[in-house]
Amino acid sequence: MLGPVETRSVSPVFVGRAEELGTLHDALARAREGEPQALLIGGEAGVGKTRLVEEFAAAARRRGAVVALGGCVEIGADGLPFAPFSTALRALRRELPGELTAAAAGQEEELARLLPELGESRAGRHDEDGMARLFELTARLLERVAAEHTVVLALEDLHWADASTRHLLSYLFRTLRTGRLVVLATYRSDDIHRRHPLRPLLAELDRLRTIRRLELARFSRDEVGRQVAGILAQEPEPDRVDAIFERSDGNAFFVEELAVAAHGGCRTGLTDSLRDLLLVRVEGLPEAAQQVARIVAEGGSTVEYRLLSAVARLAEDDLIEALRSAVNASILAPAPGGDGYRFRHSLVREAVSDDLLPGERSRLNRRYAEALETDPALVPADQRATRLASYWYHAHDAAKALPAVLEASVEARRRHAYSEQLRLLERAMELWDAAPDAVRRTLRPVDHAEVYPPCGCDPASTPLRYLDLLAEAAVAGRLCGERERALKITKRALRLLDDEDDPLRTAWFWIQRSRLVQRLARGDGWKEIATAQDLVRGLPPSEVHAEVLATAAHWSMLREPGPEALTAAERAVEYARMVGADEIESNARLTLGGLMVEAGQIEAGLAHMYDVRDQVVAQGLAVVVGRSHVNLPSTLEGIGRSEESVEILREGLRLTSRMGLTESEGWAWGNLAESLISLGRWDEAAEAAVSAQRQGHTAAPYGAGANSLAFLALARGQVPEAARHLAEARASYGPHDPMPQHDLPISCLTVAVAAAEGRLTDARAELARALEAGFPLGTQRYAWPLLLQAATAEADARALPAARDGREQVLDGIFGTVKRLTTHAPVWFAHEQWVRAELHRAEGRSTPDTWSEVVAAFESLARPYDLARVRYRLAESLLTRGGEDERERATELLRLSHTVARHLGARPLAEAATVLGRRARLPLTPPAEPRPGPADPAEALGLTSRERDVLRLVAAGHTNRRIAQELFISPKTASVHVSNILGKLGVSGRGEAAAVAHRLGLFPAEMLMPGPAG
Incomplete structure (x- = not known):
C-alpha cells in the first residue's frame, strides 16, 4: 500500500559473512546434485541472521532455485502451531502449484492440517501415529517437489517456534534422504537459556552428522567501518567508526541504529542503554505513528493491515500516514508476501512492547479480540482460533478467554499439534474457576472436546465438565510425548472420580493410564486394564466398554493368549458393533482373527482378518490399514503361508509409505524379512531387516530386524555377527514388558x-528359563523353533562326554513340552516331526524312516533351508544303514541339500554336506555323462502330472494367476503346486525351477510358447 520505501539504515552493501555464505552456496550445490542439506544458523539478536538468509535466498533464486520462506509467529508469547511450515508451503504452492498438487495427491486430507488450501482434514479418532503420519507425509511431499526443482526451505526465528514446529523440523532433519532440497533454520542463540524449549532440540541435532551449524559472530572493527560506509554512502570518520564499534560491540543491528542516530545528530546513541536508543527513535515519530507502533507491538510478530485498521480506529488516511512515518523511520516494514506490517527488527518490537503499561497491554489485546470476533476474516483461517484465544487470554477476560482457548485447543488437535493442544487445555484449566458459571454451562463437549468418555448422555445437551478437560489433556499429553504430564493428569482425574459414581469415565481413565505406563516402561499395564474391566463388568454396552474389552483382548493376544483373550475379543466385537464404534470393532476383529488362527480355527480366523483389511483400505482408515497389513501377514507366516504373507506385505509397504504410517511400515519390513527368510530369499530378507531398523521409530521393529539379521548371520556361519545382532535385539525390547513374540525368538x-560357541550349559539354562515360563496357547509358532534348536544342540553334542550330565532331564523337558503343543498348521506338524527326530538323534536311535517322515512333511512347504537341513539328516541316517540303495538316495539328497546351502550362503550346512559326502565317498556334483534315466525326467524328480503342467508354465514365466487361468484352478491351488515343485526340486525360487526344467530338457521349446492372454 505504501509502495517502495527507502530504508536508509540498512547498508546496501553486504558486509562480511563470506565464509558463512560460502557454506550456504556449497549446500545449494550439493542439493542440486540430489543430496538434501540441513543447516542451522544461530546468533544473537541483531547480529545479521535475516540479512544472511536474504542474501542467500536472492543468490539461490538467481541460480534457478525455488525459495520458500517461513517464520515462526509470536502472538503474546504464544507460538502458532506449524506457522513457519504453513507459510513456507503456501509460498511453495504459489511458485510450483502443479508440482505441489501432484506431490500431495491422495493425501490432501492429512496435509491440509499444515496447508488448509489443500482441502478439509479428516475428522475421527486420534492415535499415537497421527503426528508421525503427518510428519512423514510432509517429508515425502518436500522430497517429491524437490525431485525436479531445487528448493530452499528457510524457517526463521526458531526461538519462537511452537513444540509441534520443533518436532516436525527435527523429523525432517533426521529423515530427508532424497531430493534437491536445502532446509535451513535460524534462531537467537542469546535467547536459548538453560530451560528454553529449543535447547533439547539443538542438543539432539548436534548429534546428527548431516546437519551443519553456523554461528554468526559480531562484526570486527573493519567490518563495522564498511557497514557504516554503506549506510552513509560515504567513508565515515575513523573516530565515528570507533565510537559506533565500541557502543555496538559489532552487533550489526545496533551499528545501523547508532549510525543513523549519529548521522541525524542524535547524541542519545551514546547513552548507557541501547534499548533507550530504540525507544527514542520510536518516540521521535508523530503521535499517531507511535500509537500504531504500540498497537503492532502487541498484535504479534506480524499484523494484517485490515486488523490493524480495526484496532487503531483511525481514519484510513491518518493510518496510512502514520504507517508511512513508521516505515520511513525504519521502525516498521511491510510484511513479506502479505498485506500486513511488522517491526523491521524484533528487538524494537520487544522494546516497545516492554514499555507498555499493564492496563494498556490488556486494553490493546481486548481491542484485537473484539475486532477479530466482529470480523473473523481479518486473519488467515488457520490462525484465527489461536490468535483469538491469545488475545482474550492476555486481555484477562476469563469469560471470553475460556471458550476461545477451548476452541483453539480443538483446532490444534485437528492439526495434530498436540503439544499446543495440551498447553491450551492447561490454560483452560487455569481459567476454569475464574470463568462465570453461566459461561461454563454454555460449553458442550461436542463443541469443545473431541475426546470425552461416553457416559450414556447426549454430549450436545450436556455441559462440559472439568473432567472432560482432563480427558482431552491426558490424550494430548500421550500423543505429543509428554507422558509424565499425562500420567499426572490421569492421577488427578481418578482422584476427583473417587467421589463420583461414574464407572465408565473412571474405566476410561484407567485405560489411558495403562497405555501411559506401558509407554513409560513402568510396567505391562495389566493392573490398570484389569481395574477398568472390573468397573465396566455388568454395565450395558457402550463405546468405553467395547474399548476396555478390545484393549484387554489385544494385551492378552500379545502376552497371554488363550480362551479368556478369545472371549474378550468376541465381546469387544459384539459391543463395538452394537454402539457403532467402527474403529474399535475393526481392531477387535483383527485381534479376534489372530486368536482364532492360533486356536486352530485357521480359515475362519483368516476370513475375519482379510475382511477387515479390505474394509479399512476401502474406508481409508489409516491406523487400522497399518495394523491389518502387519497382523495378517504375521499370522500367515506363523502358519507357514509365507508366499501369501509376502504378497500382502508388499502391498502393505506401498500403502503405509503412501499414507505416512512410519511405525507400521517399520513393522511390515520386519515381518517381510521373516517371511523372506522362510522362502529362502535371504539377500532380500537382509535388506528388509535393515529397512525395519531404519524405518521403525520404536524399539520393536528395530528388534525384529536385529532378530532376522542374527538368524541369517548364524545360518551363514558368522557367529560373532549373530551374537552382536542378538544383543541389539535383546536391548531393543527391554525387560519391563515381556511378550512371547519377543522373548521366545530371543x-x-x-x-x-x-x-x-560351544556353551551347552548356557544353552540349557536359557531353555530351562523358557520351559519354566511355559508356552501358552497361541505361542506355538515361536515355541517350535526354540524346542527344535534346543533338541538339535543336544543331538549335536551327543558325542561330547561333558554333555552327558543332565542330558536326560533336558530331553525329558523338551519331549514333555512337545506333547502339549498344538500342531493345527502343517508347518507346526512338520516342526513336531523334526523335533521328535532330533530327540531320537540325541538318544542315538535316529532312523531313516523317522527322517523320511520329516522330509515328507517339509516337501509340501515352501521352506527350502529347512528342507535342505532335514534332507541332510536323512542322507546322514541312510548312510548309517549302509545299503547300496540307501547310498544312491543319500547321494541325491546330499546334492540337493548342498546346492541349496551354497545358493543361500549357508556355509555350515554346505560344509557339513561336503564333509559327509567325502567321508562316504559320494560325489556332490553329477558326473559329466549322466546315467540313462526314465523316459520322462519329471518322474525322477517325483513330480505328479499336475505338477508337471504347473512347472511347464512356471518355466514359461507365468504368474500364479496366469497358471490358474491356464489350468482352470484357483490361484491358491496354483501357489500350493508351485511350493511343492520348489521343494521337490530343492530350489528356492521360480527362476531356479525354470532353470532346472530347461537344463533337463523337460519341455520342448514350442511347449513354452506363451498361450493366449487370459
Missing part, C-alpha cells in the same frame, strides 16, 4: 548362539 537365538 531365547531361540540365545540357545543357537550358545551352542555354536
Whole structure:
C-alpha cells in the first residue's frame, strides 16, 4: 500500500559473512546434485541472521532455485502451531502449484492440517501415529517437489517456534534422504537459556552428522567501518567508526541504529542503554505513528493491515500516514508476501512492547479480540482460533478467554499439534474457576472436546465438565510425548472420580493410564486394564466398554493368549458393533482373527482378518490399514503361508509409505524379512531387516530386524555377527514388558548362539528359563523353533562326554513340552516331526524312516533351508544303514541339500554336506555323462502330472494367476503346486525351477510358447 520505501539504515552493501555464505552456496550445490542439506544458523539478536538468509535466498533464486520462506509467529508469547511450515508451503504452492498438487495427491486430507488450501482434514479418532503420519507425509511431499526443482526451505526465528514446529523440523532433519532440497533454520542463540524449549532440540541435532551449524559472530572493527560506509554512502570518520564499534560491540543491528542516530545528530546513541536508543527513535515519530507502533507491538510478530485498521480506529488516511512515518523511520516494514506490517527488527518490537503499561497491554489485546470476533476474516483461517484465544487470554477476560482457548485447543488437535493442544487445555484449566458459571454451562463437549468418555448422555445437551478437560489433556499429553504430564493428569482425574459414581469415565481413565505406563516402561499395564474391566463388568454396552474389552483382548493376544483373550475379543466385537464404534470393532476383529488362527480355527480366523483389511483400505482408515497389513501377514507366516504373507506385505509397504504410517511400515519390513527368510530369499530378507531398523521409530521393529539379521548371520556361519545382532535385539525390547513374540525368538537365538560357541550349559539354562515360563496357547509358532534348536544342540553334542550330565532331564523337558503343543498348521506338524527326530538323534536311535517322515512333511512347504537341513539328516541316517540303495538316495539328497546351502550362503550346512559326502565317498556334483534315466525326467524328480503342467508354465514365466487361468484352478491351488515343485526340486525360487526344467530338457521349446492372454 505504501509502495517502495527507502530504508536508509540498512547498508546496501553486504558486509562480511563470506565464509558463512560460502557454506550456504556449497549446500545449494550439493542439493542440486540430489543430496538434501540441513543447516542451522544461530546468533544473537541483531547480529545479521535475516540479512544472511536474504542474501542467500536472492543468490539461490538467481541460480534457478525455488525459495520458500517461513517464520515462526509470536502472538503474546504464544507460538502458532506449524506457522513457519504453513507459510513456507503456501509460498511453495504459489511458485510450483502443479508440482505441489501432484506431490500431495491422495493425501490432501492429512496435509491440509499444515496447508488448509489443500482441502478439509479428516475428522475421527486420534492415535499415537497421527503426528508421525503427518510428519512423514510432509517429508515425502518436500522430497517429491524437490525431485525436479531445487528448493530452499528457510524457517526463521526458531526461538519462537511452537513444540509441534520443533518436532516436525527435527523429523525432517533426521529423515530427508532424497531430493534437491536445502532446509535451513535460524534462531537467537542469546535467547536459548538453560530451560528454553529449543535447547533439547539443538542438543539432539548436534548429534546428527548431516546437519551443519553456523554461528554468526559480531562484526570486527573493519567490518563495522564498511557497514557504516554503506549506510552513509560515504567513508565515515575513523573516530565515528570507533565510537559506533565500541557502543555496538559489532552487533550489526545496533551499528545501523547508532549510525543513523549519529548521522541525524542524535547524541542519545551514546547513552548507557541501547534499548533507550530504540525507544527514542520510536518516540521521535508523530503521535499517531507511535500509537500504531504500540498497537503492532502487541498484535504479534506480524499484523494484517485490515486488523490493524480495526484496532487503531483511525481514519484510513491518518493510518496510512502514520504507517508511512513508521516505515520511513525504519521502525516498521511491510510484511513479506502479505498485506500486513511488522517491526523491521524484533528487538524494537520487544522494546516497545516492554514499555507498555499493564492496563494498556490488556486494553490493546481486548481491542484485537473484539475486532477479530466482529470480523473473523481479518486473519488467515488457520490462525484465527489461536490468535483469538491469545488475545482474550492476555486481555484477562476469563469469560471470553475460556471458550476461545477451548476452541483453539480443538483446532490444534485437528492439526495434530498436540503439544499446543495440551498447553491450551492447561490454560483452560487455569481459567476454569475464574470463568462465570453461566459461561461454563454454555460449553458442550461436542463443541469443545473431541475426546470425552461416553457416559450414556447426549454430549450436545450436556455441559462440559472439568473432567472432560482432563480427558482431552491426558490424550494430548500421550500423543505429543509428554507422558509424565499425562500420567499426572490421569492421577488427578481418578482422584476427583473417587467421589463420583461414574464407572465408565473412571474405566476410561484407567485405560489411558495403562497405555501411559506401558509407554513409560513402568510396567505391562495389566493392573490398570484389569481395574477398568472390573468397573465396566455388568454395565450395558457402550463405546468405553467395547474399548476396555478390545484393549484387554489385544494385551492378552500379545502376552497371554488363550480362551479368556478369545472371549474378550468376541465381546469387544459384539459391543463395538452394537454402539457403532467402527474403529474399535475393526481392531477387535483383527485381534479376534489372530486368536482364532492360533486356536486352530485357521480359515475362519483368516476370513475375519482379510475382511477387515479390505474394509479399512476401502474406508481409508489409516491406523487400522497399518495394523491389518502387519497382523495378517504375521499370522500367515506363523502358519507357514509365507508366499501369501509376502504378497500382502508388499502391498502393505506401498500403502503405509503412501499414507505416512512410519511405525507400521517399520513393522511390515520386519515381518517381510521373516517371511523372506522362510522362502529362502535371504539377500532380500537382509535388506528388509535393515529397512525395519531404519524405518521403525520404536524399539520393536528395530528388534525384529536385529532378530532376522542374527538368524541369517548364524545360518551363514558368522557367529560373532549373530551374537552382536542378538544383543541389539535383546536391548531393543527391554525387560519391563515381556511378550512371547519377543522373548521366545530371543531365547531361540540365545540357545543357537550358545551352542555354536560351544556353551551347552548356557544353552540349557536359557531353555530351562523358557520351559519354566511355559508356552501358552497361541505361542506355538515361536515355541517350535526354540524346542527344535534346543533338541538339535543336544543331538549335536551327543558325542561330547561333558554333555552327558543332565542330558536326560533336558530331553525329558523338551519331549514333555512337545506333547502339549498344538500342531493345527502343517508347518507346526512338520516342526513336531523334526523335533521328535532330533530327540531320537540325541538318544542315538535316529532312523531313516523317522527322517523320511520329516522330509515328507517339509516337501509340501515352501521352506527350502529347512528342507535342505532335514534332507541332510536323512542322507546322514541312510548312510548309517549302509545299503547300496540307501547310498544312491543319500547321494541325491546330499546334492540337493548342498546346492541349496551354497545358493543361500549357508556355509555350515554346505560344509557339513561336503564333509559327509567325502567321508562316504559320494560325489556332490553329477558326473559329466549322466546315467540313462526314465523316459520322462519329471518322474525322477517325483513330480505328479499336475505338477508337471504347473512347472511347464512356471518355466514359461507365468504368474500364479496366469497358471490358474491356464489350468482352470484357483490361484491358491496354483501357489500350493508351485511350493511343492520348489521343494521337490530343492530350489528356492521360480527362476531356479525354470532353470532346472530347461537344463533337463523337460519341455520342448514350442511347449513354452506363451498361450493366449487370459
